[in-house]
Amino acid sequence: MFREKAPPWALPFLRRPQRPWEPEVRVLIVDDEPLAREEIRFLLEEAGGMTIVGEGENGFAALELSRELKPDLVFLDIQMPGKNGIEAAREILRLENPPTIIFQTAYDEFALQAFEVHALDYLVKPVSQERLNKTLKRVKTRQPSVEDLERLISRLHAPVQADHKPLPLYAGETIVPLKQQDIIFVEARGREVRIVSNRGEFFYHGTFWQIEEQLTHPDFLHCHRSYIVNISLVERIDLWVNNTFMLRLAGTAEMIPVSRSHIGEFRKRLNL
Structure with missing residues (x-):
């Protein structure tokens, strides 16, 4: 018998019968x-x-x-x-x-x-x-x-x-293993998660929180409630309203906001 009960969020597990002569x-x-x-x-x-x-x-x-x-x-x-x-x-x-x-x-x-x-x-x-x-x-x-x-x-x-797993992303009926270093930014669009990369644009079949968990490369920063950016690709930082920033990233013409709640971490990561 188990001596403790597993918490409800634990995955299911199996056990084999304990032989009487074996230590547990x-x-x-x-x-x-x-x-x-x-x-x-x-x-x-x-x-x-x-x-x-x-x-x-x-x-x-x-x-x-x-x-x-x-x-x-x-x-x-x-x-x-x-x-x-x-x-x-x-x-x-x-x-x-x-x-x-x-x-x-x-x-x-x-x-x-x-x-x-x-x-x-x-x-x-x-x-x-x-x-x-x-x-x-x-x-x-x-x-x-x-x-x-x-x-x-x-x-x-x-x-x-030094090792970060690629993300399996869908492009139509094709699955593309996208290297994390190729990602420019990630955007939450309602129930969709949009990924803009050096290899094109993809949509992630999961939640914004889930993809944030998978982005293990240290260059990624959650800069806004709807955006994660590759800070190694920041080319220009524009001052914006309420002491916030707008970012221009290499590989895209889109401007990405940095919200007030994330400004401290952004300044720290870029030594501003």
Whole structure:
């Protein structure tokens, strides 16, 4: 039986029957890709000795589920929209009795050789049963300290910032994977979300809030309740009414407003 009840916003989870001779290791799986969660769940069930207490799809869920469910072990994807795995791990480590964290990543294993430590492991997707079993053995034989985890997180932090997933956008009956750096601005138009980019104009099948969560590149700024801009493309800033601004961006003739409620962050980001 579970010792805690999952919060209502947690994703559905499965558990395998606990064998009487196995110690109970409570596991939380966090990945924005449902198939990736399903795969690691299957491998854990095959390995045995695990009780999967919950699943989440982003860094915010990772933190809240870790606080609510108190898992022993968290399998945490690095690249997720909104709060990524590195950011979530930093906050999880501040919890009382934090869990052991195993990172999952799509990085090539050779690129991660510098991060190989005995205190904390990582899994490169796709994960094999043999590789997972080796990781679980390592975790059981030596529990990492918070200092060990923080050292690895600091070393992983830099490459994560350089990688940002493209957005799958619709152009008629075609899906275009648009690089985030190609986006000039995003506009909320009633129930529609319009994206103007160097590759043309697209409409996003989702909400303005959802696309803001997916724009992980640091050059994006929410400058108005209806606009997100790529500040690296600002060519001209015009003074406007009530001490606000109008922006001219490279690649478009449209002028984009900066509202009073966002003026402070805008000045800070552009050193004005």
